[in-house]
Amino acid sequence: MIYISKIIIPLITIIVIIYGLIKKVDIYNEFLEGVKEGLHLSLDIFPSMFAMIISVTVLVKSNIITDLTSLININLFPKEILPIAILRPISSSSSLMILNSILSRYGPDSMVGKIASIITGSTDTTIYIIGMYYASVKIKKIKHSLIVGLLADLTCVIISIIIVNIL
Amino acid sequence: MINYLFASFFIIGIVYSIITGNLNISSEMLTASRNGLDLLLSIIPIMCLWLGIMNIAKKSGLLDKLAKILTPILKIIFPEIPDNSPCFSYIGTNIIMNMLGLGNAATPFGLKAIKEMQSFNKEKDTASRSMITFLVMNTACVTIMPTTIISLRMLYGSVSPEQVIPYIIITSSLSCLIGLIIDRLFYVVKNI
Numbered sequence: 001m002i003y004i005s006k007i008i009i010p011l012i013t014i015i016v017i018i019y020g021l022i023k024k025v026d027i028y029n030e031f032l033e034g035v036k037e038g039l040h041l042s043l044d045i046f047p048s049m050f051a052m053i054i055s056v057t058v059l060v061k062s063n064i065i066t067d068l069t070s071l072i073n074i075n076l077f078p079k080e081i082l083p084i085a086i087l088r089p090i091s092s093s094s095s096l097m098i099l100n101s102i103l104s105r106y107g108p109d110s111m112v113g114k115i116a117s118i119i120t121g122s123t124d125t126t127i128y129i130i131g132m133y134y135a136s137v138k139i140k141k142i143k144h145s146l147i148v149g150l151l152a153d154l155t156c157v158i159i160s161i162i163i164v165n166i167l
Numbered sequence: 168m169i170n171y172l173f174a175s176f177f178i179i180g181i182v183y184s185i186i187t188g189n190l191n192i193s194s195e196m197l198t199a200s201r202n203g204l205d206l207l208l209s210i211i212p213i214m215c216l217w218l219g220i221m222n223i224a225k226k227s228g229l230l231d232k233l234a235k236i237l238t239p240i241l242k243i244i245f246p247e248i249p250d251n252s253p254c255f256s257y258i259g260t261n262i263i264m265n266m267l268g269l270g271n272a273a274t275p276f277g278l279k280a281i282k283e284m285q286s287f288n289k290e291k292d293t294a295s296r297s298m299i300t301f302l303v304m305n306t307a308c309v310t311i312m313p314t315t316i317i318s319l320r321m322l323y324g325s326v327s328p329e330q331v332i333p334y335i336i337i338t339s340s341l342s343c344l345i346g347l348i349i350d351r352l353f354y355v356v357k358n359i
Contacts, residue, residue: 004267004312008263008267008269009269009272012220013220015229016220016221016223016224016227016229017220017223019224019227019229020223020224020226020227020229022227023227023228025223025226025227026226027223030222030223030225030226031219031220031222031223032219033219033222034215034217034218034219034220034221034222034223035215035216035218035219037218037222038211038214038215038216038217038218038219038275039211039214039215041214041218041275041278042207042210042211042214042215045210045278046203046207049203049206049207049210050200050203050204050207051173053199053200053202053203053206054196054199054200054203055172055173055176055177055180056176057195057196057198057199057202058176058177058180058181058184058192058195058196058199059176059177059179059180060180061180061184061189061191061192061195062179062180062181062183062184062187062189062192063183063187063189064179064180064183067187089306096315096319099316099319100319103319103320103322103323104323107323107324107325108319108320108323108324108325108328109325109326109327109330113320113323113325114330114331114334117316117319117320117331117335118331118334118335118338120315120316121310121313121315121316121331121335121339122307122310122313122335122338122339122342123306123307123339123342124265124270124305124306124307124308125306126306126307127172129302129305129306130169130302130306131169131172133277133278133281133298133302133305134169134281134294134298134302135169136278136281136282137281137282137284137285138291138292139285139291139292139293139294139298140169140292140293141168141290141292141293141294142168142169142294142299143293143294143299143353144299144350144353145294145298145299145302145303146168146172148299148303148346148349148350148353149302149303149306149307149346151345151346151349152303152306152307152342152343152345152346152349153306153307153342155307155341155342155345155346156307156338156339156341156342159337159338159341159342160334160338163334163337163338164334167334
């Protein structure tokens with residue numbers, strides 16, 4: 001499996017180039033055109049990325065999420081799960097940091113370690129994705145995007161707790 | 168919506184920091200700005216590489232071919248997008264990259280997909296139906312190869328680092344499916 005994910009990028013590259021040669025495309029100049037577009041697109045999404053990173057950092061570094069979650073004690077699941085479940089949709093770097101500390105403290109094969117691994121591996125940073133993609137095409141009214149995204153994240157947390165307890 | 172999110176993150180964060188006497192927040196903001204710049208520097212090469220290769224694929228007709236194959240499958244999820252649109256190729260590639268845990272390589276294709284969707288969006292400042300569905304599929308993407316998680320578990324000496332893979336496949340597929348169902352429900356309810 002790891003092999004597939006390592007081989008896919010070189011494989012796609014070579015297929016595209018050979019197919020381009022067969023179809024007599026001016027591959028070098030078309031590549032340069034794409035690079036130019038890539039540069040513009042990166043600069044287009046930069047302001048929203050930047051805004052997202054700063055606002056999320058202010059929230060996360062104030063420790064309010066970890067402080068609040070430490071007050072809540074529910075017996076249904078290990079209490080270490082709550083901070084990672086809340087931070088995962090907001091910030092990928094801080095949820096990875098928490099996963100790191102959980103894995104080193106409880107071990108990767110413990111129940112908490114497994115649940116935390118599954119939550120981190122199964123979802124993506126919802127707020128960041130929504131912010132970046134919509135900003136790139138200047139969409140202001142996002143309708144129910146955020147709610148659906150967060151509900152899917154919640155589903156993922158619930159399923160991961162159930163699945164580790166059952167299997 | 169994003170306005171309120173942006174404002175509340177700042178207000179909650181700063182007020183709470185002041186209450187708890189955590190005055191490092193100003194230096195944290197500067198560190199975050201530098202991280203933002205680092206992210207830009209790391210995303211530029213990925214964008215340039217992939218959009219370069221993709222432009223060759225587009226000109227050679229490979230993207231259209233892929234779109235033709237993907238149309239019947241993706242049309243079920245994205246009924247708004249016209250048949251054989253290159254949008255389907257971008258969506259397909261984005262999903263495959265995400266599945267393989269190559270999130271960074273998925274982004275350029277995702278951005279192209281949403282740009283295509285915007286071109287046939289009627290209200291330019293409002294998210295279209297297909298955009299919302301597409302972002303649900305991105306935030307709750309089906310993952311079959313969680314590369315980062317596996318390497319972290321190896322690092323901390325797991326007996327079997329790959330053990331979580333089937334769990335992650337099940338969890339991510341179910342949450343993606345449920346996300347898509349909720350999204351469809353929003354659409355159906357609004358049109359009754």
